[in-house]
Amino acid sequence: MQFELTDEFIEQIEQYIANNDGDALKGLLDDFHFADVAELLQELNHEEATYLVKLLDSEITSEALMELDEDFRERILDNLSPSEIADELDEMDTDDAADIIAELDDDIQKQVIDHIEDEEHAADIVDLLRYDEDTAGGLMAKELVRVKETWTVAGCVREMRRQAENVTRVHSIYVTDKHGKLKGRLSLKDLLTAPERAHISDIYIPKVDYVNVHTEAEEVARIMQKYDLEAIPVVDDDGILVGRVTIDDIVDFIREEAEKDYQMAAGISQDVEADDGIFKQTRARLPWLLIGMFGGLGAASIITGFQEMMSTFPKIIIFVPLIQATAGNVGVQSSAIVVQGLANDSLKGNLFARLLKESSLALVNGIAIALVVLIISHFVFFTTYLESISIGIAIITVIVLAALIGTFIPILLDKRGIDPAVATGPFITTSNDIFGILTYFLIAKLILGF
Amino acid sequence: MQFELTDEFIEQIEQYIANNDGDALKGLLDDFHFADVAELLQELNHEEATYLVKLLDSEITSEALMELDEDFRERILDNLSPSEIADELDEMDTDDAADIIAELDDDIQKQVIDHIEDEEHAADIVDLLRYDEDTAGGLMAKELVRVKETWTVAGCVREMRRQAENVTRVHSIYVTDKHGKLKGRLSLKDLLTAPERAHISDIYIPKVDYVNVHTEAEEVARIMQKYDLEAIPVVDDDGILVGRVTIDDIVDFIREEAEKDYQMAAGISQDVEADDGIFKQTRARLPWLLIGMFGGLGAASIITGFQEMMSTFPKIIIFVPLIQATAGNVGVQSSAIVVQGLANDSLKGNLFARLLKESSLALVNGIAIALVVLIISHFVFFTTYLESISIGIAIITVIVLAALIGTFIPILLDKRGIDPAVATGPFITTSNDIFGILTYFLIAKLILGF
Numbered sequence: 001m002q003f004e005l006t007d008e009f010i011e012q013i014e015q016y017i018a019n020n021d022g023d024a025l026k027g028l029l030d031d032f033h034f035a036d037v038a039e040l041l042q043e044l045n046h047e048e049a050t051y052l053v054k055l056l057d058s059e060i061t062s063e064a065l066m067e068l069d070e071d072f073r074e075r076i077l078d079n080l081s082p083s084e085i086a087d088e089l090d091e092m093d094t095d096d097a098a099d100i101i102a103e104l105d106d107d108i109q110k111q112v113i114d115h116i117e118d119e120e121h122a123a124d125i126v127d128l129l130r131y132d133e134d135t136a137g138g139l140m141a142k143e144l145v146r147v148k149e150t151w152t153v154a155g156c157v158r159e160m161r162r163q164a165e166n167v168t169r170v171h172s173i174y175v176t177d178k179h180g181k182l183k184g185r186l187s188l189k190d191l192l193t194a195p196e197r198a199h200i201s202d203i204y205i206p207k208v209d210y211v212n213v214h215t216e217a218e219e220v221a222r223i224m225q226k227y228d229l230e231a232i233p234v235v236d237d238d239g240i241l242v243g244r245v246t247i248d249d250i251v252d253f254i255r256e257e258a259e260k261d262y263q264m265a266a267g268i269s270q271d272v273e274a275d276d277g278i279f280k281q282t283r284a285r286l287p288w289l290l291i292g293m294f295g296g297l298g299a300a301s302i303i304t305g306f307q308e309m310m311s312t313f314p315k316i317i318i319f320v321p322l323i324q325a326t327a328g329n330v331g332v333q334s335s336a337i338v339v340q341g342l343a344n345d346s347l348k349g350n351l352f353a354r355l356l357k358e359s360s361l362a363l364v365n366g367i368a369i370a371l372v373v374l375i376i377s378h379f380v381f382f383t384t385y386l387e388s389i390s391i392g393i394a395i396i397t398v399i400v401l402a403a404l405i406g407t408f409i410p411i412l413l414d415k416r417g418i419d420p421a422v423a424t425g426p427f428i429t430t431s432n433d434i435f436g437i438l439t440y441f442l443i444a445k446l447i448l449g450f
Numbered sequence: 451m452q453f454e455l456t457d458e459f460i461e462q463i464e465q466y467i468a469n470n471d472g473d474a475l476k477g478l479l480d481d482f483h484f485a486d487v488a489e490l491l492q493e494l495n496h497e498e499a500t501y502l503v504k505l506l507d508s509e510i511t512s513e514a515l516m517e518l519d520e521d522f523r524e525r526i527l528d529n530l531s532p533s534e535i536a537d538e539l540d541e542m543d544t545d546d547a548a549d550i551i552a553e554l555d556d557d558i559q560k561q562v563i564d565h566i567e568d569e570e571h572a573a574d575i576v577d578l579l580r581y582d583e584d585t586a587g588g589l590m591a592k593e594l595v596r597v598k599e600t601w602t603v604a605g606c607v608r609e610m611r612r613q614a615e616n617v618t619r620v621h622s623i624y625v626t627d628k629h630g631k632l633k634g635r636l637s638l639k640d641l642l643t644a645p646e647r648a649h650i651s652d653i654y655i656p657k658v659d660y661v662n663v664h665t666e667a668e669e670v671a672r673i674m675q676k677y678d679l680e681a682i683p684v685v686d687d688d689g690i691l692v693g694r695v696t697i698d699d700i701v702d703f704i705r706e707e708a709e710k711d712y713q714m715a716a717g718i719s720q721d722v723e724a725d726d727g728i729f730k731q732t733r734a735r736l737p738w739l740l741i742g743m744f745g746g747l748g749a750a751s752i753i754t755g756f757q758e759m760m761s762t763f764p765k766i767i768i769f770v771p772l773i774q775a776t777a778g779n780v781g782v783q784s785s786a787i788v789v790q791g792l793a794n795d796s797l798k799g800n801l802f803a804r805l806l807k808e809s810s811l812a813l814v815n816g817i818a819i820a821l822v823v824l825i826i827s828h829f830v831f832f833t834t835y836l837e838s839i840s841i842g843i844a845i846i847t848v849i850v851l852a853a854l855i856g857t858f859i860p861i862l863l864d865k866r867g868i869d870p871a872v873a874t875g876p877f878i879t880t881s882n883d884i885f886g887i888l889t890y891f892l893i894a895k896l897i898l899g900f
Contacts, residue, residue: 192638227483369743
């Protein structure tokens with residue numbers, strides 16, 4: 001079942017495109033899974049990709065388009081006429097279609113919508129455009145199977161056969177009252193095992209998880225994960241059933257969020273990928289490097305401030321990189337643990353207990369590292385006893401401080417409603433660099449007394 | 451629908467447990483969702499939690515147990531008799547039950563299995579224990595709905611009513627030949643809309659994605675995500691259908707993998723959480739701090755080697771923290787982009803093109819930062835022209851080098867079959883620290899000529 005896109009295959013496709021041999025291409029690709037078509041499109045340039053999108057059945061290309069990188073998709077859509085785009089949207093679920101429309105320029109949006117054949121489909125798409133993309137409304141699709149509580153099982157099956165045509169996957173059947181208010185749910189399994197004459201009101205499950213159109217996407221993801229849901233109905237402020245969010249949208253959302261946090265920790269501020277252009281990448285990376293730079297300049301000021309020490313105790317300066325690296329590493333470790341705990345909702349106990357625990361942990365690590373450094377500095381770098389002791393005590397103090405800062409800042413940001421993930425990466429490293437070096441010099445001064 | 455666990459509620463539960471008031475507890479908790487029960491259990495100590503697990507219906511507690519942290523679950527299971535554990539496993543899906551059994555001590559495993567009432571269920575669990583937990587066999591459940599291609603739709607519906615009893619969610623109906631070989635699939639929707647007299651062989655979809663029991667979990671996740679599958683059948687080496695993996699297991703797997711990569715980037719080597727004990731956390735964190743420490747000692751040697759410079763050009767040393775921070779930050783950015791690209795399979799083009807691109811990007815960032823530092827060093831720190839120019843050129847060189855190292859190492863590791871994520875975080879920071887400082891001094895020496 002493994003699909004492997006070989007270079008030879010891609011070359012052959014490119015040859016056919018160059019020869020404008022549509023029949024050969026259709027013969028080759030018509031049986032392809034949309035995800036494989038998407039993989040192929042990504043390997044072509046955007047003119048070749050556009051050629052294939054125009055050529056192949058829009059039942060396949062519409063789904064393949066959804067799998068492409070946004071930038072690449074945009075370049076293909078730029079080459080399609082409004083009516084060609086509308087053909088693709090006609091085949092898409094409303095949530096995907098709305099996402100595509102939202103990416104288009106305002107003037108083209110209207111033209112595309114006017115070209116969509118199925119008027120109900122078009123109206124549903126327009127309706128979805130109202131919602132913020134990071135809410136349940138922005139994630140939901142209008143396609144779902146709904147039955148009224150007054151129906152019989154037999155009538156329900158008849159009605160469902162009609163509705164199911166438009167729904168790719170029937171997860172749950174939602175039960176509403178005559179006004180469309182969500183009352184409960186019914187699984188296909190329940191329907192299959194119920195007597196034909198029973199009324200829906202007798203067999204449906206009145207307990208149903210749901211979210212409001214304005215519920216934040218993150219909360220939707222949390223609920224669906226916690227309760228192991230594969231689909232969740234979405235209601236408006238009056239309790240009317242208006243759509244459903246399915247697990248595949250949430251899987252993408254979870255992956256994107258994890259990637260964003262990961263990038264933030266690495267000092268990359270936008271959602272960039274390895275293949276994005278240099279300008280976009282610079283915009284995402286340079287700001288963090290500048291923060292690091294100002295940290296470095298701050299450290300330069302501190303060293304300048306302790307200049308006399310450099311002449312009296314020249315050995316002290318050589319351990320600055322060690323102090324800096326350790327402070328940075330400890331800070332990143334502590335903040336990552338806290339940020340992940342916050343994201344998971346698994347952080348228990350109060351702030352004080354948490355800080356106490358991190359300090360004890362830091363103390364254990366600090367003493368271990370201080371002992372090694374103390375011995376090596378004395379026997380390898382020939383520092384005096386007092387110098388070695390200063391370095392050892394400074395390392396322990398810096399590690400404990402770095403752990404406290406790394407723990408405290410994300411919790412503080414979270415309490416103020418700011419994404420704590422910004423506090424990982426260069427931000428925490430930089431502040432710990434400065435605090436670490438300052439602490440180191442202060443302790444050395446205290447002990448060596450210059 | 452929001453469930454909120456208040457402190458008052460927890461206190462009340464603890465009070466009832468202290469009073470051994472089982473009836474009150476049952477009255478309060480019997481309607482609870484298992485995920486909410488799990489949340490409550492996490493807030494109690496393990497003795498209270500054990501009390502509740504013994505008290506409440508194992509239909510609920512079995513699922514709640516699966517949601518708990520492994521450590522906490524283990525402590526509860528330690529307090530249960532083999533027959534009590536077997537009662538819980540009786541209610542679980544085979545994949546979950548096998549995971550629990552695998553966590554138990556060898557001598558208890560056999561006792562628990564002997565106490566499982568449903569012998570077929572017990573045999574299925576034992577069978578699953580054979581597979582490595584990071585393979586499709588380790589993720590799959592035995593529960594699925596299978597029909598033979600020779601059956602009629604009506605017969606199929608009858609048979610399915612029987613099978614569906616044991617299956618929590620019917621995603622797809624799998625079609626096999628008379629020997630049990632996987633032939634295709636059928637959706638509930640198809641079954642619902644097919645004529646009653648049709649044969650399965652006429653309506654089933656012969657194209658079906660599947661994986662082998664030995665397929666790696668990562669590959670299963672990739673396939674399910676790529677093809678938007680909610681369940682995938684698993685076959686043995688003879689093509690016999692033996693189980694299925696469902697998307698909820700994959701969601702957990704994806705989240706865990708993302709967390710692992712994130713932790714690796716932060717210099718934490720095991721799967722630890724904020725609430726794990728100090729010893730476990732030290733084991734996960736100290737090794738990375740030691741790597742950073744040796745890097746710092748390496749930097750100390752380099753500075754010692756350039757000691758004459760410290761007396762002739764004392765200004766040069768004060769920019770070491772800046773060089774170090776910048777080298778570290780650039781390296782982490784580059785490696786994070788590459789690691790993510792590798793994880794996503796979105797990395798295109800050959801190694802040379804990739805390195806060329808990262809160098810150009812680094813050059814742009816490097817020139818920007820070098821200009822700022824050059825001006826500030828000259829006008830704020832009063833470096834000479836030559837010193838300022840040395841610093842500027844060193845920064846550009848260090849940034850380009852750091853980007854190249856950050857790009858090259860993960861790709862190299864990946865080619866050798868090592869998880870490239872180890873190359874993010876402290877590892878890349880440390881090597882860049884050393885390279886960066888060495889490069890800085892060498893360039894300064896070249897230009898200032900001491």
